[in-house]
Amino acid sequence: MALPQAIKAGLPCMNLLRMTAVPILEQLYLEERLLRSSAENWCIINHGTSLPTIVMGISGRPSELVELKPVLRDQIPVIRRFSGGGTVIIDNGTLFVSLICNKNAIPGLQPYPHPIMSWTGQLYGQVLCEFGDFHLRENDYAFNSHKFGGNAQSIIKDRWIHHTSFLWDYDARNMEYLKLPSRAPKYRSARSHVEFLCRMKDYVPSRTSFIEGTIKSLGGHFSIRPFDLDELGSLSSSLSGSTKLLTRQELEEACTSQCVAVR
Template sequence: MIFIENEGITDPRINLALEEYALRNFGKNEDYLLFYINEPSIIIGRNQNTLEEINDEYVRENDINVVRRASGGGAVYHDQGNLNFSFITNYKKENLNNFKKFTRPVIHVLQKMGVDAEMSGRNDLLVGDRKISGNAQFSTGKRMFSHGTLLFDTDLDEVTHALNVKMSKIESKGHKSVRSRVANISEFIDDNIDVYEFRSRLLHGLFEERETFDRYRLTDEEWEKVHELKDEKYGNWDWNYGNSPKFNIQRSRRFSAGEIDLRLDVEDGYIDNMKIYGDFFGVEPVEVVEERLQGIRYEPYVLEQVISDIDLEQYFGKIHEDDFLELIYGSDK
C-alpha cells in the first residue's frame, strides 16, 4: 500500500478532488491510503439536498465550506480536529458496502491506543454508544474508495450549529442525515496529543507489519489536474448546491398588506415553478413576479438582485424587499 501525501492542504474542495483524481488516475494494481484534515466544512452526501442539511445562515456567517462528495451517506461536519482517511483499491463486488473490511485495520490501531472502538450497524465506529466515525464508499466500476471520518478533537458544538436545519416545510426526495450522539477520540486517550500526532500514530500503526512503506508525492502537473477538477466540480456551485434532488417549499406569512402564501419547486438548484396565493391587494398581476423568478438560481444573493428590480408594492401592497426574500428563502439573506 502506498501513502499519498496531501502536503498539509486543508481546503476540502482540493482534498476531495485529490481523492477522486487518485482514484481515477493512479496505478490500477496498487492500493493507496490518503489522509486529509479539512478546515471547517460541511461535507454533503452525493444524494442529499444541501439546503435541507445545513443551517445556511450560520454557515454563511461563519465562512464554513459546503462541499458535496462523490460518495453517498449523510452530511458530516469537518474541522481541523477531524482526521479523514481513504483506502483506494481495485473494485471488487464483495468489497462494496463491506465497511468492516476497510475499518478493521483502523479499529485495530485505535484499540492498541486504548480506544475501545468497534463497528456498529452498517458504517459507523462507536465507543460505547457514542459515534467517533462514519464511513462511505464510491466506485467507478473498476476502482473504488472507502473513506471515513475520525473525530479526534472536533468542536462538537459546531456540529450542532452548522447542521441544524432551519428551513420550513421542505418536502425533499433526498435522504436526511441521521443525527447521532458523537464523541471525540481524544476523550478516550490518556496522552495529551493533538490531531497531527494522532495522524502520525495511526499512519505508523496501519503500516506496522511492513518494514517500509512507500510515500507518493504528486508532481506539479498532477497537482494542476487536481486543481482543475476542484474548479470544475468541487468548487462549483452547481455540484455543491445545484445537484440537490428536487424539492418543494410552501411558506405563508401575514404582512400588513395581507397574507402571502408561496409555493415553489426547486430542481437542480434553480426555481422550476412558483405560485403565489393570498389575500393581498396589488395593482399588477402577481403572475409577472412568478415569471421573473422562474429559472432563477435558488441562492439568496441572486434572488436579492432580482427582487430589487421588482416594484413589489405594485403586486402585493406595502412590503419590504427583505421580508419578501425571507419568505422565499428563509431567515437569512
C-alpha cells in the first residue's frame, strides 16, 4: 500500500480553515481554544469581520489606546485578546491569517518571539516580494515604510500562535478611534495612522492571489489539509479563556478615570 504523500515527504499536517466575515470575537475564542486544547497545527483565514471593532493586546489599557468618547458615542466594540501585541481597528476590509503550531512543527525554529517573527516574515515574503518592496520592519509587515500587517503572538508550553490582521483596505475615519501609541516602532517616525499605513489592494492584484500564495508557501513546510468549520462545532466553548469583550460600563469607567486624571 502506498504511503500518503505527507508521510512520504515527512511533512507535518496543518489543518486549513477558511472563513468569511466571522466576527473577530468568535475567531479569537476559536483560536484560543485551538491553541490550548488541540494538538494539531492550524492555519485560520478569515475574510473580513462583520462590524468595525477595536482589538487590544492582553495588557492593553483603553484609556491609553482608545479615544473613549467617540468609541462610546458610536458604540464601537472593544476586545482585549489573549495574545500580546498592539491595538488595531478592523472591519470588512481586513484579512486575518492565524498560524497555530506545535513547537516542534518547524525543524530548527526556536519557539521565541523573534525567531517566529523572522520565520513568518520569510513565509509571507515569498508571496509578497513580487508585488512591492516588502519588509519585516520590527514587528510589522510593510511595503517600503508603510505598514499593512499588524502581528500578535502567544507562546505556551508546547505551542504558539502568530496571528496577523492584514489591511487589504481600511476606512481612514475608523483610525480616528485610536490614539497614537506611546510606544511605536522607530520607522513610524511619529507619523499619523493614515500617513503610516497603506492598503494591500494598492499593491497586490487580488485577495485570492495573496491567500493562495500564502497556502502555497505554507505547503513548503506542511501537508495542508482543508478543514470544514462545521467539524469544530460552536466557535465559542466552555473553555475559560483570556479573550474578553469589554463592557460599556468598563469603557465608561475608563473614560471617567481619564477625565479625572487630565484635571
